[in-house]
């Protein structure tokens with residue numbers, strides 16, 4: 206059974222359009238269940254009707270032409286109740302309604318199940334039979350399982366279908382389509398897609414026109430020859446170690462490579478204008494599909510060989526790719542899973558927006574994008590990104606939406622918002638040099654989070670009063686090996702110098718989770734609960750000590766360094782880390798450096814640290830809440846997972862209680878407390894944090910003047926009342942609404958638009 210399910214889903218997955226996907230579904234489900242009819246009705250959101258979209262067994266000539274209203278007939282009932290309906294005699298049911306001409310009169314037994322994706326009923330899948338009988342439990346279970354698995358594929362194909370229409374119209378005149386994702390970094394971007402694909406992934410090759418067909422052909426032939434040579438060499442090297450069966454495998458490989466059809470097909474696509482990588486991927490995927498459908502398991506397994514070969518050829522093509530020389534003036538970087546290091550691929554002045562199919566608003570790439578002020582949409586899971594190369598796109602980074610094939614009206618609307626945004630930021634610029642204080646004179650220092658060198662200028666430009674979080678892993682991520690002590694010293698020195706005499710809080714290396722160094726891979730089932738942050742560096746004193754020594758040396762003569770420890774979950778970790786820091790300090794003094802022992806602090810980003818905040822505070826100079834991780838761990842919601850992103854609420858009452866508890870604990874020990882998670886940069890949340898007693902807020906530079914304006918518009922009494930009321934609320938939605946009200950009452954309506962949590 207599982208095998209049948211898997212095969213059907215796999216086959217549907219390869220369909221290029223929604224009608225093709227539905228066609229495969231009705232045929233294969235009917236065969237698998239041995240019924241006479243299988244039909245799919247799809248929901249049309251515009252008319253709120255269920256359209257007869259594909260059938261095997263009923264009148265095909267009416268496909269797309271007839272429909273049922275929601276709640277009407279058996280199909281409407283299944284959709285409305287969102288549960289299966291299993292009937293021996295369909296006509297006997299009071300909801301039964303015959304659709305004229307559809308041809309279902311002979312069929313008595315009816316089994317319908319809803320197709321639901323992310324709580325939305327996309328359609329209804331129905332099987333019917335002449336025989337008067339109730340489908341048995343296993344039939345029902347099969348269809349429900351099938352439908353649950355197909356829902357995601359159908360949701361994806363619904364969008365992909367719209368785009369293939371656009372492609373066939375050469376990019377112009379396609380249907381305007383909106384794809385929902387997650388807000389990553391606020392702002393609007395209008396530009397052209399530049400697709401970055403992971404290396405050697407046949408399924409992620411962007412479709413692109415060849416600039417020089419002859420060169421592409423030559424590159425393809427060369428890549429084929431190189432792979433052939435590799436395989437011959439491996440076969441020869443292994444020589445006698447292989448048994449004849451294994452040797453035969455290499456022969457199979459070579460035969461596939463020699464197969465004139467593959468070579469000719471790829472070549473003819475290149476001649477027709479595709480670039481070599483695109484042509485190769487199309488042809489190989491077709492052949493893989495062909496093998497996967499074979500009945501005989503031996504032949505089916507050959508699909509793996511074809512895929513492996515295709516991937517090898519692709520890798521050669523990618524290593525010699527010289528196609529991309531220029532980027533559009535307004536480039537939108539699009540990729541399946543963009544990482545921090547990929548941000549460097551496009552010159553900053555040309556980068557206007559970012560879209561990542563995977564990840565969420567709290568992924569590190571989104572945080573960096575916010576720091577850089579680049580509007581970003583994350584988790585756009587339905588985006589057919591490989592087909593978007595050079596297409597015009599609009600990003601709405603406030604609501605996390607991508608617009609494909611925008612028409613003139615959409616373009617005008619967004620160009621208008623873009624112009625308004627620019628006017629607001631010009632107005633905010635005037636706040637750069639004024640203090641962040643309430644109308645009754647309470648000061649609240651605003652610091653910035655940095656990582657890239659580019660952040661420094663932006664931060665100083667925005668009037669930052671210090672650095673509350675310098676993510677030292679960023680320069681590590683952008684390299685091909687660990688930077689040496691001297692290299693690190695220079696990097697840190699430039700940060701410290703740029704801000705001196707203002708304080709710079711350097712966090713020790715925080716890798717693991719979603720931040721993997723290419724040269725230090727960490728493979729784990731559950732990376733956010735695994736080897737992360739301080740856990741890694743305590744296990745590798747050689748990395749930790751070198752880093753702390755580099756920081757200390759860099760601070761010589763400046764004395765504006767603060768050191769901060771990430772992911773502390775118990776006191777022993779802190780004790781050990783302090784021991785290393787003291788040792789590093791002694792060593793640099795012995796080497797002749799003249800430096801002061803810097804203040805050391807702990808990040809509170811694990812629930813355990815909230816409950817032990819006093820014990821931790823006693824041993825250090827300051828605490829700083831990492832609300833991004835704290836929210837993730839308190840709510841048990843992976844900050845990177847688009848599927849649960851709507852459960853990730855930094856305004857959750859539990860998070861607010863924790864924030865208050867940490868501030869109280871630090872102050873009870875007479876220590877300073879700050880916050881450096883994204884929440885600090887949210888004007889509404891900043892009001893609450895001020896009232897909770899936070900001594901400093903650290904945020905990305907983009908939000909600094911917005912938060913300053915919010916604080917400058919109210920007094921402490923207003924902030925305290927807002928907090929007292931917020932603490933009585935029971936849901937993040939209520940908190941959100943409450944804060945929107947507070948902002949509006951204090952003349953800050955223009956800040957309500959972007960929703961952070």
Ligand code: PEP
Pocket residue numbers: 572674676715810830831832833834835881882883
């Ligand atoms: C946090 O977790 O809130 C934080 C500031 O650290 P990072 O986002 O780098 O994990």
Ligand code: MG
Pocket residue numbers: 771810831833834
């Ligand atoms: Mg963190």
